Amino acid sequence: MKKILILPGDGIGPEIVAQARRVLDVLRNDGLEIEMTEAPLGGAAYDQFGSPYPEFTQKLAREADAVLLGAVGGPQYDTLDRPLRPERGLLAIRKDLNLFANLRPAILYPELANASTLKPEVVSGLDILIVRELTGDIYFGQPRGVHVNEAGEREGFNTMRYAESEIRRIAHVAFQAAQKRNKKLCSVDKANVLETTEFWKEIVTDVAKEYPDVQLSHMYVDNAAMQLVRNPKQFDVMVTGNIFGDILSDEASMLTGSIGMLPSASLDQNNKGLYEPSHGSAPDIAGKNLANPLATILSLAMLLRYSLANEAAAVRVENAVKKVLADGLRTGDIYEEGTRKVSCSEMGDAVVAAL
Numbered sequence: 001m002k003k004i005l006i007l008p009g010d011g012i013g014p015e016i017v018a019q020a021r022r023v024l025d026v027l028r029n030d031g032l033e034i035e036m037t038e039a040p041l042g043g044a045a046y047d048q049f050g051s052p053y054p055e056f057t058q059k060l061a062r063e064a065d066a067v068l069l070g071a072v073g074g075p076q077y078d079t080l081d082r083p084l085r086p087e088r089g090l091l092a093i094r095k096d097l098n099l100f101a102n103l104r105p106a107i108l109y110p111e112l113a114n115a116s117t118l119k120p121e122v123v124s125g126l127d128i129l130i131v132r133e134l135t136g137d138i139y140f141g142q143p144r145g146v147h148v149n150e151a152g153e154r155e156g157f158n159t160m161r162y163a164e165s166e167i168r169r170i171a172h173v174a175f176q177a178a179q180k181r182n183k184k185l186c187s188v189d190k191a192n193v194l195e196t197t198e199f200w201k202e203i204v205t206d207v208a209k210e211y212p213d214v215q216l217s218h219m220y221v222d223n224a225a226m227q228l229v230r231n232p233k234q235f236d237v238m239v240t241g242n243i244f245g246d247i248l249s250d251e252a253s254m255l256t257g258s259i260g261m262l263p264s265a266s267l268d269q270n271n272k273g274l275y276e277p278s279h280g281s282a283p284d285i286a287g288k289n290l291a292n293p294l295a296t297i298l299s300l301a302m303l304l305r306y307s308l309a310n311e312a313a314a315v316r317v318e319n320a321v322k323k324v325l326a327d328g329l330r331t332g333d334i335y336e337e338g339t340r341k342v343s344c345s346e347m348g349d350a351v352v353a354a355l
């Protein structure tokens with residue numbers, strides 16, 4: 001029996017995960033064989049165990065086939081020592097489980113064409129996959145910290161680094177994803193300035209020799225940020241490092257109407273994965289039953305697809321999301337005149353009913 005670990009996390013995390021859990025309960029009642037456990041991560045874990053990724057959570061995460069996460073973080077934790085902050089718990093679990101491949105699909109549902117920040121004709125039919133490397137780059141490079149430099153001044157520093165093997169394995173994931181789609185891959189770098197990403201470009205170009213059917217292009221990250229809002233449909237699959245992927249995926253989310261719509265899968269070599277919405281813990285709306293749970297529910301669909309290899313269940317969940325959107329239900333972040341504004345839990349009710 002497959003084991004799923006649920007990590008509600010902080011802020012809106014418990015609210016949105018509760019709705020995804022209801023979806024999972026429906027699937028279970030219909031015969032999906034899974035075991036579910038729950039544990040804290042981030043601030044909630046710090047409050048309970050004094051660490052953002054405690055041993056209790058680590059043990060269950062290592063045993064699980066898949067992990068579903070809400071979000072971590074919140075202003076009440078910002079003054080903690082750096083290693084104790086909630087975000088470090090998230091980085092720790094990604095590294096511990098070797099989840100190097102972060103897939104962030106930015107898909108515009110036709111019903112949300114007017115919720116996008118771009119004109120409908122620029123975004124209609126948009127379907128981009130951002131493949132973000134997740135366990136390297138400036139996020140993890142040593143040395144890092146804050147010290148007093150030679151001039152006697154305090155200085156903060158991080159190190160951007162990528163080993164060849166790290167670039168190769170994410171490039172393979174991206175090329176293989178492109179092969180299953182429109183066979184177009186854009187690698188995003190800052191090779192004009194940064195050696196790390198000049199090296200990235202060299203290695204991705206080398207890996208391309210194994211995928212002659214995929215058309216590879218390269219783009220500087222500043223231009224990519226601009227092109228995403230100018231003409232996003234020029235992209236099919238984008239592959240990039242950890243920091244650029246973090247920023248570009250938030251940008252891409254707005255093309256789909258709201259960051260509350262963007263799911264993600266973070267996978268290891270064997271499709272064990274952690275699934276979470278791309279957004280954060282949204283402290284400004286936490287505890288108010290206002291958050292959009294659809295990115296989390298769509299992340300659950302990715303979990304069913306990749307870690308449980310249950311395509312039928314994944315499609316069933318995605319179709320239920322499409323149906324509630326077609327029925328005109330909207331949380332505040334995607335609301336527009338002529339649609340029906342609902343709370344987080346009412347959106348969950350509707351998805352469960354649509355299932």
Ligand SMILES: NC(=O)c1ccc[n+]([C@@H]2O[C@H](COP(=O)([O-])OP(=O)(O)OC[C@H]3O[C@@H](n4cnc5c(N)ncnc54)[C@H](O)[C@@H]3O)[C@@H](O)[C@H]2O)c1
Pocket residue numbers: 012016070071072073074075087090259260276277278279280281282283284285290291292293295333
């Ligand atoms: N994966 C994660 O756990 C994750 C990701 C990003 C940020 N964070 C953390 O979350 C905290 C808040 O960060 P932030 O404010 O920069 O980003 P955020 O994504 O939490 O919020 C940005 C804006 O988007 C809105 N928003 C986000 N998710 C929403 C949803 N589902 N429905 C409706 N509106 C939504 C918020 O209300 C806010 O106005 C920080 O501690 C940050 O480190 C965690």
Ligand SMILES: CC(C)[C@H](C(=O)O)[C@@H](O)C(=O)O
Pocket residue numbers: 073087090091246278280
């Ligand atoms: C919370 C933070 C560590 C995280 C990241 O930067 O990877 C988040 O922004 C994300 O996009 O998942």
Ligand SMILES: [Mg+2]
Pocket residue numbers: 246247250278
């Ligand atoms: Mg982010």
